[in-house]
Amino acid sequence: MAAPGRDGELRRTFPAFPVVASGAPDDTRFARTWWGNAWVTALEEGALDPKRLARGRGYAEQGHVDAITVTPGLVLAYVRGSRPRPYRVQVRLRTLDDGDWARFLDAVADRPGHIAALLDGEMPQSLAECGVPLLPGPGDLAPRCSCPDRGHPCKHAAALCYQTARLLDADPFVLLLLRGRGERELLDALSRLSAARAARAAQEQEPEPLPGVRATDALAPQRQLPPLPAPLPVPAHPEQPPAYPAAPGGPDPFALDQLATDAAARAHALLSTGRDPVADLTLWQDAVRLAAARPGSGLTAATRALYSSLASAAGRTTAELARAVAAWRQGGPEGLAVLEEPWDPPAGRFDRARPLLLAADLPAFRPWRNRLTHPRGHVQLRLGRDGLWYPYESEPGHDDWWPRGTPDLDPVGALTGLGASPEG
Structure with a gap:
């Protein structure tokens, strides 16, 4: 829609x-x-x-x-x-x-x-x-x-x-x-209600006594320190972050929720695997990753505000970010690299692609670096460094390529559903 x-x-x-x-004859819904x-x-x-x-x-x-x-x-x-x-x-x-x-x-x-x-x-x-x-x-x-x-x-x-x-x-x-x-x-009312409930619960909860020793005892030179307790087990999954109330002139509560959720997921991965899954990303890659994690695109005011702030922080436009999000959802960091970085592939897979396309009754695609373009200029295949073919589409006569479909090891398979017929 x-x-x-x-x-x-x-x-x-x-x-x-x-x-x-x-629909099907028996589908009455x-x-x-x-x-x-x-x-x-x-x-x-x-x-x-x-x-x-x-x-x-x-x-x-x-x-x-x-x-x-x-x-x-x-x-x-x-x-x-x-x-x-x-x-x-x-x-x-x-x-x-x-x-x-x-x-x-x-x-x-x-x-x-x-x-x-x-x-x-x-x-x-x-x-x-x-x-x-x-x-x-x-x-x-x-x-x-x-x-x-x-x-x-x-x-x-x-x-x-x-x-x-x-x-x-x-x-x-x-x-x-x-x-x-x-x-x-509704969302503002829910944020206020959740915040009020959390504050009320915090007030009603009595603080637990903290175990410890006196400072003079802890610093005594002859004191034997007890062994450290065993580390807590890693939780099965990241916890749900709290609700953040909206405040005039304050940050967007839904952006805070997304950042907190992302931080919880990164912390869980660091605890369970010992590495941060996004530590090697650039600022631009991380902005694209955060935008791609938002369900849908452009459907709510919160999503539009998120795209605008992320694009501005990375020095890009919202249109560039939307195109990069489509590439990220197609193939993650490799999909984004395919969008933005042409490269010269070695002989082998790239050279075998054109005969495979011709054998599938497709016209002769025009090669340029790691890209094969339909002669009518509306469908394109890009070879990633991971060996996958990434399908792209553009309006005929316009150099406005957008990631479409699913990458595939087979160039013909990658074109499935894109309408790359001999006539088209």
Whole structure:
């Protein structure tokens, strides 16, 4: 899904979805997540005419729903029907009151993993069972359409409801916005609540007496010191860092969370293996690594702020960082080196690649240093020093290469899925 536009914290506009390819004959689900399918179930169980639902689902799959705007309690879009002028469709859903939100925030704060799951685009099922009506039930969706059909819902409103399920699939914060709270407001409230709980727990915990000896005894020249205790066992995995509250003018709490999580992982690796896994990285490589560890790209304000600060610290642009992140996710440090460092490979693997491509009915690729480029200039293979072929793509006629696909020992295998046909 393309990144949504933001007219404000409480208003998000999503571009129209593309046409949906037909699924398997026995696949009757429209959404792919359990919460998206719960939305579809509420629509279908509250509908009065199955035929209108079927027409609406067909409209959704055929791309008849234009850009969708979501605000608290309302989903709005224009849907193209049989007439030239599209219909204005809206679907209303009751927002939650302050008591509901307090119970929801308590349920999320009880388990820190819930916050991470929401940021990763997942809705834990336990949140839907915390006593707060997050998901609609039959009859909770209130559609209205400017068409003359008075069905409940008409096919245009049904199409918008089906497409809304796809929005929920991609980002559960859309459901929370529909229920009345924006992403930033919720995350700030969770940070404050977690910090208050941690402070309260620290106050309630009585300090344990510290064992020790008097300084005069410890420094006595004839005193025999006891042997050191055995080292503690290495934990099985790094611990979850605490929540960091937001403060005016202070650092971004999500950047702090990512840095603390990364430091915990590095410390765990140092304890268990004796070496720091990122000690040999340059400043730029480490910035790319940190950005690549962030799920997705450009979908939230926190992610955009992280990219901007990392790029600025490394003396690069955010566009350069985004391209480097794609290379890092493709092959780690070697993938980044393939992006930025052309080199002259020795005879052998590189020379054998062109006959292999010709044998696979592909055209003669143009060689330059460690790169082989399709004659139409839209697909490229780059040989890494690790012996893998890294696939790249660009718009024809533009020297704007982006890492795509998965590296492979076989140059033909690396092109799988990139559309490098003899004609293309």
